[in-house]
Amino acid sequence: MSEKRQNPLALDKESMRKFGYAAVDAIVEYFDGVDQQSVVPPKSRQSLPRNLQEFSEEPKPIDTLLKDSLSGVFDDCMNLIHPRFFAYIPGPGNFVSTVGDLLVSGHNVFAGISPHNLGAQIVEANTIRWLCDLADMPETAGGLFVSGGSVAILTGLAAGRTRILKDRVEGARIYCSDQTHSSVERALGLLGFDSSQLREVNVKPDFRIDVTDLERQICADAESGYKPFCIIGNAGTTNTGAVDPLDELAAIAAKHELWFHVDAAYGGGALLSQRGKRQLEGIGLADSISFDPHKWLFQPYENACVLVKDPATLRDTFRRVPDYMRDSDQPQHLTNYRDMSPQVTRGFKAFKLWLSLHAYGVSAFRQSVDHGLDMAEYFQSVLEKRKNWQVVTPATLGVVTFRYLFDGNAEQQDELNRELIQCINEDGYAFFSSTRIHGRDVNRGCPINPALTHADIDSTVAKLEELAQSLLDNH
Numbered sequence: 001m002s003e004k005r006q007n008p009l010a011l012d013k014e015s016m017r018k019f020g021y022a023a024v025d026a027i028v029e030y031f032d033g034v035d036q037q038s039v040v041p042p043k044s045r046q047s048l049p050r051n052l053q054e055f056s057e058e059p060k061p062i063d064t065l066l067k068d069s070l071s072g073v074f075d076d077c078m079n080l081i082h083p084r085f086f087a088y089i090p091g092p093g094n095f096v097s098t099v100g101d102l103l104v105s106g107h108n109v110f111a112g113i114s115p116h117n118l119g120a121q122i123v124e125a126n127t128i129r130w131l132c133d134l135a136d137m138p139e140t141a142g143g144l145f146v147s148g149g150s151v152a153i154l155t156g157l158a159a160g161r162t163r164i165l166k167d168r169v170e171g172a173r174i175y176c177s178d179q180t181h182s183s184v185e186r187a188l189g190l191l192g193f194d195s196s197q198l199r200e201v202n203v204k205p206d207f208r209i210d211v212t213d214l215e216r217q218i219c220a221d222a223e224s225g226y227k228p229f230c231i232i233g234n235a236g237t238t239n240t241g242a243v244d245p246l247d248e249l250a251a252i253a254a255k256h257e258l259w260f261h262v263d264a265a266y267g268g269g270a271l272l273s274q275r276g277k278r279q280l281e282g283i284g285l286a287d288s289i290s291f292d293p294h295k296w297l298f299q300p301y302e303n304a305c306v307l308v309k310d311p312a313t314l315r316d317t318f319r320r321v322p323d324y325m326r327d328s329d330q331p332q333h334l335t336n337y338r339d340m341s342p343q344v345t346r347g348f349k350a351f352k353l354w355l356s357l358h359a360y361g362v363s364a365f366r367q368s369v370d371h372g373l374d375m376a377e378y379f380q381s382v383l384e385k386r387k388n389w390q391v392v393t394p395a396t397l398g399v400v401t402f403r404y405l406f407d408g409n410a411e412q413q414d415e416l417n418r419e420l421i422q423c424i425n426e427d428g429y430a431f432f433s434s435t436r437i438h439g440r441d442v443n444r445g446c447p448i449n450p451a452l453t454h455a456d457i458d459s460t461v462a463k464l465e466e467l468a469q470s471l472l473d474n475h
């Protein structure tokens with residue numbers, strides 16, 4: 001008699017189906033009804049509901065557990081896929097990629113090695129190829145998926161450190177504009193650079209890096225005996241959407257033999273749109289690019305990639321073949337992704353992007369990116385038509401910053417605008433974030449959800465104005 005498998009973690013087929021279908025039903029209802037909900041939970045609880053607090057030795061009924069988690073966990077999370085989520089960089093997601101994640105997780109694909117694993121390896125290589133082509137990188141370019149833009153920047157700069165500095169960081173200097181994302185500073189710290197090695201270059205009034213100032217600093221540093229090592233260009237800053245003159249930065253990097261990283265974590269999506277792409281001229285000349293499909297390519301978290309002109313730089317930086325991994329060392333024509341990043345075990349993030357590109361067709365993504373560019377312009381025009389609003393920075397790669405203006409000094413205006421964002425966010429009709437521009441508090445909107453309508457924007461601005469008025473009346 002054969003031994004029966006006794007797996008305490010197994011469910012019978014009927015239960016798997018019931019649980020799985022119920023979970024899918026919950027996701028379908030969420031996608032279908034999210035725009036009827038408030039953008040953020042009305043009042044988040046401080047702890048889990050009682051019945052979800054303690055782990056017990058005994059199993060809990062799985063259908064109740066699902067219901068309780070939906071109301072006790074997910075109902076208390078921000079609705080990033082809501083059309084009126086305008087804060088930070090929204091995460092609209094999409095249903096096909098969501099199911100893609102489920103399939104990947106269900107097969108527990110290990111995307112670190114390629115032997116015996118060609119399905120995953122080829123899909124990742126294919127998708128990376130498509131992204132490299134999108135960015136006009138050379139045919140020899142490559143890269144891989146990582147968890148987010150921050151890790152993509154870390155990975156790209158690590159490759160540059162190895163290639164240019166042979167990992168000797170002392171005296172090295174890195175240059176970027178003062179609008180650069182904070183993940184750059186953090187990555188450099190992890191790579192052993194101290195904060196004085198990062199040179200923040202001034203920007204012009206349009207928030208693009210001042211290339212004259214950049215070159216002056218590079219030359220001055222070189223003359224003082226420092227080692228200029230790397231330029232980081234922005235393809236869409238988080239603050240205002242500004243794009244540095246990437247072709248000029250590439251030329252300066254080439255002239256001084258520096259590593260050139262382009263941070264397109266947010267702006268990379270614009271490559272799908274003709275007018276977006278025109279603004280990113282020169283991006284293909286980068287040595288490394290950080291690009292987050294979980295931002296403007298509508299992928300659920302986590303989905304980002306690092307693209308490099310020469311994939312050998314990543315291998316030189318990360319490849320190790322310990323005895324216990326030697327069986328998976330690859331034949332020349334295959335890519336072991338564990339050789340190209342700090343991760344060994346890694347999930348198969350490429351699949352959801354690959355699946356959704358096939359399922360919707362690339363044109364659906366192009367339309368969606370263009371829609372975001374249009375909506376930002378529309379948002380700006382609605383503000384401009386009303387007399388109480390100041391557009392601080394115009395729609396640039398889907399980002400608008402603005403302020404409510406009234407008779408009062410700058411500090412009073414700062415305060416009211418800070419309160420305004422709090423009010424609208426507590427109200428739940430729309431969700432915004434704020435930032436500081438030229439030392440003043442401003443509101444910032446990133447209206448890139450593909451489901452967003454003109455009516456959403458009209459009603460949101462009306463709501464903002466109403467709230468601002470009542471704040472003003474109560475002051």
Ligand SMILES: *Cc1c(COP(=O)(O)O)cnc(C)c1O
Binds near residue numbers: 149181264267292
């Ligand atoms: C979001 C962002 C990052 C960081 O990416 P994560 O995916 O959040 O780690 C870096 N640079 C820019 C310009 C960004 O917008």
